[in-house]
Amino acid sequence: MSSPGQFTPFSRNVTRLLNHMKWGSPVHYSIVTDRQYDKSRGKEFHFPPWLEEASIYVHWPYCKKRCTYCNFNKYVTPTIDQDRMRACLTREARTLIRLSGIKRVNSIFFGGGTPSLAEPRVLEGVIDAVREMVVMPTDVEITMEANPTSVEMKRLEDFKSAGINRLSLGIQALNNNDLRTLGREHTVDQSLTCIQEARTLFPDRLSIDIIFGRPSQTLNSWKAELDHILQVCDSHISLYQLTLEPGTLLYKLEKQGVLPMPDADVMADMYETAVERLDRAGLYRYEVSNFARDVRAESTHNKAYWEGKQYIGVGPGAHGRFCPVADQTESKRIISDSKAYFQSVPCHSKDGARERSLRSDGNLVKLSTATPRSRQPVAEETEQRESPSDSFPSLLQREARIQTLEPEAWMLEVEKYGHATRKRSTLFNIDTLRELLLTGLRTCRGISSQTWQQFSPEDHPRDVFGPSSFTKGAIISGLVELDDRGLRCTHHGLNVLDSILPELTEILDSHYDNVR
Structure with missing residues (x-):
């Protein structure tokens, strides 16, 4: 799985859920802020344990070429300034960790793009930066996506030395004709060699990605391919149905009528067949697209998304869901003390809501003075809606964050401000519950x-x-x-x-x- 945040909640005109919060066992928060003491009630507030931990997703935006089915945020360029990318990734990671106030990171996932095209020292720099700021468990999961090309295979040992302890291989198909159709650069033989080497370097920590529902694929050919996959796989498989996204070559060819795709019933049969065969082979389905031999093989990082936990997105176009404790504390003070300033720089959103913007200490603050007429998908919102001020916990709201997409613009913003958060949207509890419903029910354990x-x-x-x-x-x-x-x-x-x-x-x- 790549970057989180790609799902879109169902739109509906829903106002705020319950903005008050009740905490369980009280835990003192580690950052002293001017809102830890509620003067109106004369008592100190405590923070829940889950607010002090998060996972981190790091997006490497570069690829050697664009695959025919891919619409991810990725860029093909002849040269990459590895030193500059390393400096910007580590700086943004530090800044966002500071803003979040977290004390523990449970997993790091390097996705893309093709992060195995980065120099190992780039990933090592990010891992070291995170480790310097927070506690990481001794068995922390640190995953990297990779392709089974000969160039990338040669560096797997270097990536392991840099701190990577779990590998997600983009095999996609064990059929050379289909690999060419998908625009992949590797062959079946290279895939099999890479799987063998990766199983030696990352025993029981190797996942392989496979795409089904490919052009001209039949149920019988899929069954034969599954048998081959089960002979060579390690302890984790991710299965994805091919989706033809607008803007991709395969989408264009399908619209032109020159791309024979399996019909919906055949693809449903392919999926159910895979679930049955993987289960018989000892790989149980713990999420709609993910199968593992045991709990230890399950993806700790992806489970953070599905279970509604906090995650921080670092890098061009990365998504995040976390409560920026330090940022919100400073923003609230600025808003309270500087209303005249905000009123002097008006602008208008597409909803007609007046917005204010201010950069302070490298933080982008966006406010809206009107509630939007309709709920838009989280990724499209840019306003930060205000919460009632009579309850301290409600002032700390989780936010959906998206970093600037284009790498050059992203680096310029990180170098100037410390991070490149392009969009921020306050998530009220109803927003988070909706996302939890859409992701949590994908897992066998549910919500x-x-x-x-x-x-x-x-x-x-x-x-x-x-x-x-x-x-x-x-x-x-x-x-x-x-x-x-x-x-x-x-x-x-x-x-x-x-x-x-x-x-x-x-x-x-x-x-x-x-x-x-």
């Missing part, structure tokens, strides 16, 4: 009541979804389970998840519309 109540303390998933006739019918049909532990899909439910999520999202929105 635990404990995780749900971090964002909606007075509700249990049973209270939200239980009364619905759709939920009751889905339970009777064996698609979902809802009990004291939380909400999750059954084995069959995961196969038809796309038909379940829209209904459950509607139920979620309706519930909090009614209780506001």
